[in-house]
Every structure is written in C-alpha cells, then in structure tokens.
Amino acid sequence: MPVSDLLAQALNGLSYGVLLFLLSVGLTLIFGMLDVVNLAHGSFYMLGAYAGLATVAATGNFWLALLAAPLAVGVIGAAMERAVLRPLYRRPPLDQVLLTFGFIYVFEDVVKSIWGGTIRTIAPPDLFAGSVRIFGGAFPSYRLFVIGFGLVMAVVLWLVIERTRLGAVIRAGVYDAEMTAGMGIDIQRVFTGVFAAGAALGGLSGVIAGPIQSAQPPMGAAILIPALIVVVVGGLGSLKGSLVGSLLIGQAEVWGKVWLPNVSMAMIYFVMAAVVLLRPQGLFGRPLK
Amino acid sequence: MRLSRRTFLTGAFAAAGVSVGPWVPKTLAQGGPLKIGLVLPYSGVYQVLGESITQGMELVFAREGNKVAGRDVVMIKEDDEMQPPVGIRKTEKLIESDKVDILTGPVHSGILMGMRDKVHNSKTILIVSNAGADAISRERCSKWIFRTSFSNWQPNQPMGGWVAKNVSKEVFITAPNYQAGKDQLNAFKETFVPAGGKLIGEEYPKLGETDYAPLLTKIRQSGAKAVYAFFSGTDAVNFVKQYDQFGLKGQVKLTGAGFLTEPDVLPAQAKAALGIITGHFYTPQLDNPVNKKFVSDFKAKFGGKTPDGFACQGNDTAEVIVRAVKAVNGNTQDKEKLVAALEKVQFESPRGYFSFDPKTHNVIQPYIYVREVKEVAGGLDNVPIDRVAKVADPGTGCTLPA
Numbered sequence: 001m002p003v004s005d006l007l008a009q010a011l012n013g014l015s016y017g018v019l020l021f022l023l024s025v026g027l028t029l030i031f032g033m034l035d036v037v038n039l040a041h042g043s044f045y046m047l048g049a050y051a052g053l054a055t056v057a058a059t060g061n062f063w064l065a066l067l068a069a070p071l072a073v074g075v076i077g078a079a080m081e082r083a084v085l086r087p088l089y090r091r092p093p094l095d096q097v098l099l100t101f102g103f104i105y106v107f108e109d110v111v112k113s114i115w116g117g118t119i120r121t122i123a124p125p126d127l128f129a130g131s132v133r134i135f136g137g138a139f140p141s142y143r144l145f146v147i148g149f150g151l152v153m154a155v156v157l158w159l160v161i162e163r164t165r166l167g168a169v170i171r172a173g174v175y176d177a178e179m180t181a182g183m184g185i186d187i188q189r190v191f192t193g194v195f196a197a198g199a200a201l202g203g204l205s206g207v208i209a210g211p212i213q214s215a216q217p218p219m220g221a222a223i224l225i226p227a228l229i230v231v232v233v234g235g236l237g238s239l240k241g242s243l244v245g246s247l248l249i250g251q252a253e254v255w256g257k258v259w260l261p262n263v264s265m266a267m268i269y270f271v272m273a274a275v276v277l278l279r280p281q282g283l284f285g286r287p288l289k
Numbered sequence: 290m291r292l293s294r295r296t297f298l299t300g301a302f303a304a305a306g307v308s309v310g311p312w313v314p315k316t317l318a319q320g321g322p323l324k325i326g327l328v329l330p331y332s333g334v335y336q337v338l339g340e341s342i343t344q345g346m347e348l349v350f351a352r353e354g355n356k357v358a359g360r361d362v363v364m365i366k367e368d369d370e371m372q373p374p375v376g377i378r379k380t381e382k383l384i385e386s387d388k389v390d391i392l393t394g395p396v397h398s399g400i401l402m403g404m405r406d407k408v409h410n411s412k413t414i415l416i417v418s419n420a421g422a423d424a425i426s427r428e429r430c431s432k433w434i435f436r437t438s439f440s441n442w443q444p445n446q447p448m449g450g451w452v453a454k455n456v457s458k459e460v461f462i463t464a465p466n467y468q469a470g471k472d473q474l475n476a477f478k479e480t481f482v483p484a485g486g487k488l489i490g491e492e493y494p495k496l497g498e499t500d501y502a503p504l505l506t507k508i509r510q511s512g513a514k515a516v517y518a519f520f521s522g523t524d525a526v527n528f529v530k531q532y533d534q535f536g537l538k539g540q541v542k543l544t545g546a547g548f549l550t551e552p553d554v555l556p557a558q559a560k561a562a563l564g565i566i567t568g569h570f571y572t573p574q575l576d577n578p579v580n581k582k583f584v585s586d587f588k589a590k591f592g593g594k595t596p597d598g599f600a601c602q603g604n605d606t607a608e609v610i611v612r613a614v615k616a617v618n619g620n621t622q623d624k625e626k627l628v629a630a631l632e633k634v635q636f637e638s639p640r641g642y643f644s645f646d647p648k649t650h651n652v653i654q655p656y657i658y659v660r661e662v663k664e665v666a667g668g669l670d671n672v673p674i675d676r677v678a679k680v681a682d683p684g685t686g687c688t689l690p691a
Contacts, residue, residue, distance in 0.1 A: 005510050012502035019500075117336045119526050119557040131536050137509045138536025143502075212534075213499045214526040214557055218333050222497060257494070257503040262466070265495045 008135035009258050010251070015143040017250020018150035022208055023223055024230040025157065025242045026201030032174050032237020033194040036085065037093065039100040041227060043107035044199045046220035047073050048206025050111050052122055053215060062125035062211075069207045070200040077199020081192050104221055112217045122210030142211050149208065154243050161239060170194060174237060229268055233275045235285025244283055323360040323614060323621065326383035328376055328394035328404070329418075331368035335522060337553045338396050338599050339368075342418050344591050345603020346393070348583075349611060351590070357611050358619030369395055376400030377407065384413050390614075390621040391416060393606050398422035398441075398469050405429055412624055414631070418606040419599065423472050426651040428686035433624070435631055435650045437609055437643075438602040439570055440682040441472035444546050445519070447657045447677035448568040449481030452517060452544050455675075456566065458486045461513035461541075463504065465524060466493035473519040473546050481517075489513035501528050505535040516541055521548035526557045533561035542566070547671070550662050552597040555669055562662045562669060570654045570680075571598040571640045572671040580639035595670075596639075605638050605652075612636060649684035656680075 027041040051069035056062060080103070088096050123129070128142040161167035172180040173190055181187040206215075213219075226249070234245025249268050256267030275283060327346075329339035343366065355362045365387050369376035376395050383389045384407065392408065392415045395401055401420035408415045409431040417425065417434065421441035425434060452460060462477060464470030470493060478488070490511045494504055508516060516537075520528045525548060532538060538561065543549075547569020550562050573584050573595050583604060587596040596604075609631065614621060616630040635644040641655025657680050660671035 001510075005506075008506050008510075009503055012500075012506060015502065016500050117340075119337075119523055119554055121526065121530060121557045121559075131534065137506065140531075140534040142534070212531070214523045214530070216523055219523075222499075253500075254503045258507065261492050261494070261504075265466075 002136075004135040008137055008139075009254055011134065011139065013251040013254035014247070015147055015250075016253060017247040018147050019205070019209060019212070020226060020230050020250055021243050021246035022146075022150050022153065022201070022205040024227040024234075024246060025153075025239065026198035026205070027227050028231045028234065028237055028239065028242040029201065030195055030198035031231065033170060034085075034089075034191055035093070036089075036096050036100070036195075038195075038198070039097060039224060040080075040103035040107065040220075041100075041198070041202050042220035042222070042224040043104050044073050044077060044202030044220075045206040045209070045223055046111060046215070046217065047076060047107060048203025049122070049210050049215040049219065050115055050206075051203060052207035052210050053115075053120055056122055062122070065122070066204070066207050070204040073203025073206075074196040074200030077202075078192050078196035080199075081195035085195070086188070086191075104224075108217045108220065115217075117217055120215045121213075122207065122215070124211035146208055146212070154239075157239055226268070229272050231282075233272055233282055235282030237286075238282070238284040241282055241284030248283075321360065322363040323357055323391075323619070324363050324365060324387060324389040325610065326380075326387060326389035326392045326394075327364055327366045328369050328379050328383065328392065328400065329366065330371045330396050331366065333371055335371050335396055338419065338522075341553070341597055341599035342394075342396075342603035342606070344587070344594075345596065345600035345605075346418075346607040347603075348587055348590055348600075349604055349607035352586075353611055357614045358617075360614075360619050365389060369397065369400055371397050371400075373397065373399045373403045377403040380404045380407055384408075384411050389413070391610055393418045393610075395420050401425060402429070405431065405434070408433055414621075414624065414627060416606050416609060416631075418602050421469060421472070423476075423682065426646075426649040426682040426684050426687060430649055430684070430687035430689060432628060432650075432690040435609070435645060437605045437652050439654065440651055441469050442476040442682055443654050443680050444568045444570060444657055445473045445476035446479055447680055448517070448544070448546070448659070449477040449479060449486065450484045451568070451659055451675070451677070452477075452515065452566075453481050453484035453486040456542050456544055457514035458484075459489050459512075459514040460486060460517050460544075461490040461492075461508050461511055461515075462488060462517045463490075463492045463494065463508075464519040465496040465498070467496050470496075470519055474517075477517055477546075496524065498524060499527055501531045502535065505531060505537060508541060509535070509537060513541060516543050516545075518543065518545040518549055520545070521551070522554065525549050525551075525554040529554075529558045529565065530561045538564070547571075547598060547660070550660075550671055551599070552595055552670075553599070555662070555671075559669070563664070565662045566659060566674075567662075567671065568657050568659055568677075569598055569671070570657055571601045572658060572660050572673060573597070574660070574665065574670050574672050575639065575658070576673075577637075577639070577641070579637045583639040601639050605640075605643055608636060608638065608643075609634050646681050646684065648689065649682055649687050650689065651682050651684070654680040 030038045048069045051072045052065040055065035055068045124142040128145045131138040131140045230245045234241025252267050252271045256264035331339045350362045367379035396419040398420045415434045417436035419438045423440045423442050426440045462474050464474050544566040547567045612634045613630040646653050656676040658673040659675040661674050663672045
C-alpha cells in the first residue's frame with residue numbers, strides 16, 4: 001500500500017477517534033466525579049442531536065445549534081440529577097445503573113413521541129459542506145473541522161480542570177467528596193454542575209455527529225458500548241485517558257477495517273481486553289484499591 | 290363517577306359477550322373474529338418498516354369494512370424487537386394462546402428461520418411479509434408458509450447482468466455482515482460474473498456501522514468504476530451520505546439493491562442519493578392504475594405519507610388473506626383447503642400482476658424495476674428506467690408439499 005493510502009486511513013482513524021472522545025468525555029467526567037456509571041449518557045447524545053435538529057430547522061443556523069443543544073441537554077441533566085439521582089447516591093451502584101438504564105427508554109420514547117421514528121440528518125454548515133483533497137482523495141472538510149474542534153475541546157477541558165479554582169474543587173471532589181464538603185464547599189451544587197456539564201458534553205457530541213451520521217431515537221443506546229469501551233481503556237474518570245483511549249480505539253477500529261474487515265467488529269474488544277489484562281485500571285486510571 | 294364493582298363486572302361480561310363468549314363451542318366459532326397475528330418490529334431502528342407493513346394491511350382491511358366472509362378482522366400486533374428470541378416467543382404466544390387463524394411477519398430473516406419449525410409443526414399458516422431469507426423458498430420451504438415480499442435473491446439477481454451491461458464491468462460490492470447481506474450479493478454475482486463482470490473488491494462491514502470512511506477510502510483506492518451495495522435503514526443513510534461527502538459520487542457510480550434508496554431513508558439522504566441506480570419490485574412512481582389508486586388512498590389514510598415497498602408488501606399480504614379467506618367462505622379450520630386457496634390467489638397488485646409460485650409458495654415478481662433516484666414533484670423518488678419481467682426464485686432444494 002502506498003504511503004498516501006496509509007495516511008488517508010490514519011486520518012480516518014483520527015477523525016473517528018476525536019468523535020469518540022467528544023462522545024465519551026462527558027461519561028468519564030460524570031463517572032470520575034460522582035462515581036455514577038451513567039448509562040443514559042447515550043441518551044444525552046441523542047437528545048443533543050434532536051435539539052440540534054430542532055434548532056437548525058427553526059433558525060437554519062448550525063452554529064446556533066452547537067450552542068443551544070448542549071445548553072438544553074445540560075438543563076435536562078441538572079434536573080435529572082436533582083430529581084432522581086441525588087437520593088440514590090448512598091445506595092449501591094447497581095441502583096444507579098438500573099435507574100440510568102431506565103432513562104434510556106424514557107428519553108427514547110419522549111423523543112419518539114415528539115419527532116417520530118424516521119431517520120433524520122443535520123446538514124453540515126455551509127462553511128464545511130465541501131471536501132478538500134488530502135492524500136490523493138477527497139476528504140470532507142467537516143471532518144477536519146471535527147478534528148480541530150475536538151482537540152481544542154480537549155485543551156479547554158484540561159485547562160478548566162487543571163488550571164482553575166473550579167477545576168481544583170472538582171479534582172478534590174474526585175479524591176474525597178466528604179473531605180471536600182468538610183472544607184466548606186457545597187458539594188451538592190458541584191455534583192449537579194458536573195452532571196449538567198457531562199450531559200451538555202453528551203449533547204454537544206450529538207450535534208457534532210449529526211452531519212456525519214444519521215439521527216434516530218435508538219441511536220443513544222447504540223453508541224453506549226463504544227463510549228464505555230473508551231472509558232474502560234482510558235481509565236475511569238481520567239480526562240487524559242479519555243482522549244488517548246479514544247484516539248487508540250479510533251485507530252484500532254479503522255485498521256481493523258482495513259486489514260481484517262471480517263473481524264473488525266472484534267478489534268476494539270481485543271484492545272479493551274489487552275488493556276484490562278495488563279492495566280486493570282485503564283491507561284490513565286488511578287490504581288484499583 | 291366512581292365505578293362500582295358491579296357496574297364494572299356487568300360491563301366486562303357484556304364486552305366479553307360481544308366478542309366470543311366462552312360458552313360458544315369451538316366448532317361454532319366460525320363466525321368469530323378472523324384473528325391475524327403480526328410479528329413485526331414496532332420499536333427500535335426498524336420500527337418504520339413494521340409500521341409501513343401494518344399500514345399497508347390496514348388499508349386493505351379498511352376497504353373491506355374490516356370484515357372478511359362475514360368475520361370481523363382482528364389484527365394482533367406483537368413487537369419482535371428485531372430479536373430472534375423475542376420474535377419466537379411472540380410467535381408461540383400468537384399460535385398457542387391467541388390461536389390466530391393466520392400469522393404474518395417478520396422483518397428479520399433470523400426470526401423467520403426461528404419461527405419456521407414452530408409454524409411448520411403446528412400447521413399454522415404463515416404469510417411472510419418481509420424477511421427475505423432464500424432458504425424459506427428453498428431447502429427450508431414449507432407447505433404452510435407463503436411469501437408476498439421477496440426472496441433476497443429476487444431483486445439482486447437481475448441486477449448483476451444489468452449492471453455489467455449498462456454501468457460497468459469493474460465493480461466493488463459491499464453489504465452488511467449478516468446472512469441477508471451475503472445472500473443478496475451472491476445473487477448479484479450469479480449474473481454479473483457470467484456477463485463478463487470483474488469483482489474489484491468485496492467487503493462486509495458490520496450491521497449498524499456508523500463510519501464508512503475506511504471502506505470508502507478503500508473503494509477509491511481500488512480503482513473500481515462502480516459499486517453495488519445492499520444497505521437498509523440507518524446504514525443506508527450513513528453509507529450514501531458519506532459516499533457523497535468523500536467525493537465518490539461523481540467518480541464511482543453507485544448502484545444497489547432497492548433498500549438502499551427506499552422512501553424510509555431517501556428524505557434523510559436527500560441530494561446525496563441523486564443518480565443512484567437500484568433494482569426493486571416496487572416504487573411509488575410506477576405508472577399503472579392500481580398503483581396510482583394505492584398511492585393516493587395510502588396518502589389519504591396516513592397523513593400524506595407516500596407508500597414504500599414495505600407498504601406494498603403489507604397491502605399484498607392483506608389482499609392475499611382477504612381473497613383466500615373469501616374463497617373458503619371464511620372457514621379457516623380446514624387448513625388444506627385454505628392452502629389450496631392461497632396457492633390460487635392472483636390479482637393486480639400495485640407492483641404488477643401478483644401470483645405465487647406453486648413450486649415454492651414464494652411470490653413471482655411480475656417485474657424487477659431498475660430505478661434511478663431523480664428529482665420529481667414533491668422531492669426525490671425512485672424513477673423506473675428499465676425492468677426485467679417474471680423473476681421467480683429458483684427454489685433449489687424445495688419440494689412441496691413438504
């Protein structure tokens with residue numbers, strides 16, 4: 001295979017990996033902070049896609065959708081945390097898993113009753129509607145935008161968590177929620193805020209994925225598995241892990257499809273199994289107690 | 290108003306009496322409702338297919354005043370969730386506890402294969418309204434099973450020769466990695482290779498794939514002149530959209546099985562689908578009086594929705610039931626007679642003149658239409674540009690009555 005062909009496929013892997021990062025970062029944030037495995041994260045992704053569709057339908061403006069959809073989903077996330085998740089923090093994790101699992105169906109049916117079950121898509125913004133020639137072929141310029149956007153998001157999130165007071169509070173909460181509360185910080189509000197932010201990130205990824213993939217109510221359940229795999233590979237609750245895990249899984253997926261198309265489905269599971277065997281806590285996770 | 294227990298019980302008994310009271314002996318229940326079981330997806334990715342098939346059936350039964358040979362039509366709808374274990378459980382429920390007169394469905398070939406023995410052993414009449422597993426018209430055929438939709442072989446086999454002759458002899462073929470996908474591409478190869486066609490590549494991405502970028506890059510790098518693809522549902526939307534985004538549309542002609550551009554996916558694909566050529570037994574654009582009436586009646590009844598091939602399958606399934614049950618004067622207990630009546634059913638369907646192949650109980654497609662996606666009044670649609678007549682499944686290995 002000529003080098004340009006290899007590079008073209010590597011670029012496909014990068015674009016898929018960055019999309020996975022946007023998908024999974026909210027999940028890892030919520031898990032790291034609240035110790036909640038939020039199975040409804042895929043629903044936030046779906047709600048974001050539909051909120052984006054509605055915004056584009058109403059205003060014709062993709063950029064507005066990119067702003068409005070995460071806000072809307074963030075509000076839904078905050079309401080969900082306050083109303084139903086908070087009373088469950090002291091219960092065993094399985095209760096939270098069951099609850100968030102149930103919400104997958106609730107959100108799916110709500111969306112279905114509003115928008116119906118037909119397949120929809122979001123048109124890419126005019127600025128990125130075309131394609132550019134890279135490595136001997138056309139590459140959609142929207143995917144280049146997604147790569148850039150995702151990497152900027154990673155830097156912004158890193159700065160917020162590592163370099164701001166808010167980030168310090170969040171990190172403190174991750175290590176010891178009770179002690180943080182003892183320092184006079186309203187940990188409940190921080191929890192709600194983090195859950196809302198995680199939900200908003202899920203919603204954001206739904207809008208971002210809209211022009212690449214199609215939107216249909218069951219889409220949320222479908223992306224849950226890849227998102228969970230990224231979190232397991234990268235390390236539960238680690239931002240760096242989420243980024244590296246996504247890029248790794250993105251490449252594994254693409255090269256699996258290039259060289260072993262018939263077993264490509266199993267490729268990402270091989271990677272996950274290998275990581276779990278060698279480093280049970282994930283690439284950047286805290287060692288297991 | 291508070292409902293007292295007595296009023297409730299009275300009401301309940303009255304309601305029970307209106308249908309068939311438990312005191313009516315079974316042999317006299319002939320005038321009871323004609324129970325038709327539907328095993329279809331009513332949730333998940335494929336629910337739109339289940340809905341279309343159901344609506345096609347409802348249109349016919351409504352025309353008949355929901356009565357066939359004096360018996361009220363009752364449709365018992367069961368959601369199979371596109372999962373074989375669920376579909377099989379629902380089948381058992383419909384056969385054993387609802388005691389349906391006729392069973393219809395499913396969409397999923399895996400469910401059909403799982404249902405097959407239950408249906409065959411209990412001598413339940415099943416009219417397959419979608420699932421295309423070739424085996425049901427071949428080594429796994431059954432006297433009790435008819436199919437109004439298609440075998441996977443049917444829409445694809447004529448396309449191989451057509452593509453080799455009219456599009457290109459250097460083709461990359463692709464379909465999802467499951468039985469139906471492989472069946473369809475094998476049928477294409479049957480006529481493509483003898484017509485001098487060369488397979489530049491052949492690939493089976495997973496069902497439910499969301500990112501076709503690696504495959505599309507491979508297709509470009511392969512130098513193929515055309516692609517023949519079978520995808521449906523969200524797969525079809527993602528594949529066609531990304532095919533356009535990666536700049537392949539202008540360079541490598543996209544052709545495929547009809548599902549690639551059916552009306553359930555076409556609006557979402559929008560302009561990315563323009564120019565795609567597919568083979569299928571139906572398109573709402575067919576210029577015949579039965580189809581024109583079908584399209585306008587369907588639109589009137591279902592809020593302006595254009596019928597698709599799935600709706601046509603539902604329509605023909607119900608049409609077959611109505612005609613056969615009338616032919617036996619509503620007596621569905623004598624199953625031998627009902628099967629004989631079903632074998633004889635022939636009528637003008639929106640797709641052309643409908644008849645079963647007595648050899649396999651599978652529909653003989655009056656035509657496989659070669660269609661191209663074009664702009665028409667009201668958006669995009671599959672416009673017929675050519676057709677191949679009388680396409681019957683070879684039925685290899687099927688010896689009825691079995």
